[in-house]
Ligand SMILES: Nc1ncnc2c1ncn2[C@@H]1O[C@H](COP(=O)(O)OP(=O)(O)O)[C@@H](O)[C@H]1O
């Protein structure tokens with residue numbers, strides 16, 4: 190890869206962005222958080238309809254500056270707002286809503302905040318936001334996988350752009366009546 194490929198690692202809170210980012214870093218991949226480069230409102234919940242101005246030229250320059258000329262051609266930007274950056278590819282982490290609720294229940298958040306995020310997952314909020322902004326979008330289902338397996342799928346999405354990870358196969362809308 191000659192040109193730097195920037196991959197946004199995004200998803201509803203609790204889908205595994207931080208866990209997978211840590212594994213990617215341990216594996217030697219460059220992983221940044223959006224907040225490394227720009228000040229954003231406090232992370233933690235999905236706010237629909239949110240519009241964020243990001244200086245993407247500055248972001249790319251800073252990332253490229255950190256990588257240098259001999260570094261790898263692939264860098265990740267992690268965070269539930271990372272798909273607002275003009276990345277080459279967005280990888281949206283997904284989690285079945287009941288499982289996501291269990292993950293979020295362990296955080297000490299209010300039940301309203303937990304349900305708000307579970308509902309956002311049911312409604313594909315982040316997937317839709319990403320698809321509106323980024324040409325190449327992939328989904329990785331973290332349900333019933335461990336973080337290492339999820340990381341492998343993330344890398345496959347970023348490097349191979351495989352059809353089986355393109356949006357379409359994950360659908361929680363059958364649970365809408367249960368959550369709304
Ligand atoms: N396949 C998986 N991928 C990522 N995280 C997983 C997976 N299975 C279970 N988890 C757990 O789900 C939680 C995800 O939390 P975290 O990584 O902080 O998510 P986020 O950064 O998206 O909010 C962690 O406790 C992690 O151990």
Ligand SMILES: [Mg+2]
Pocket residue numbers: 206207208
């Ligand atoms: Mg996180």
